[in-house]
Amino acid sequence: MTMICNVIQFRSAAAPGNLRRPRLLAQAARAGLGAYQRRRDLPRILKCEDLPDDRVILQRLRSEEAELNAARIEAQADYDLQRHILILIAILAEFRMAAPVPVTCPGTAIQAHP
DSSP states (O other), rough: OOOOOOOOEOOOOOOOSSSSOHHHHHHHHHHGGOOOOHHHHHHHHHHHHSOOOHHHHHHHHHHHHHHHHHHHHHHTTTTOOHHHHHHHHHHHHHHHSSEEEEOOOTTTOOOOOO
């Protein structure tokens, strides 16, 4: 007899929300997702050595992205497009990591029916 564990663990209750940006900006962020490495990139993006809690990470990323987006809309001279794309890549990657993750029961295997 095979036991199947029907449990889904949620790492984060965060949701992307209304993160609507120009198509070219969104495409650049999506294109960079493949090269994103959390351990390497996130400390550099957040400008810290030790990473804070996952909820704090997303809050900080969203806050800075909102500031960068406001600077973009207002056409401020100090707007940093490259940093904006890096922040968007990190946000997308962190939301992807926060998606529901299936949890398997220890000592059980799921077997296919013949």
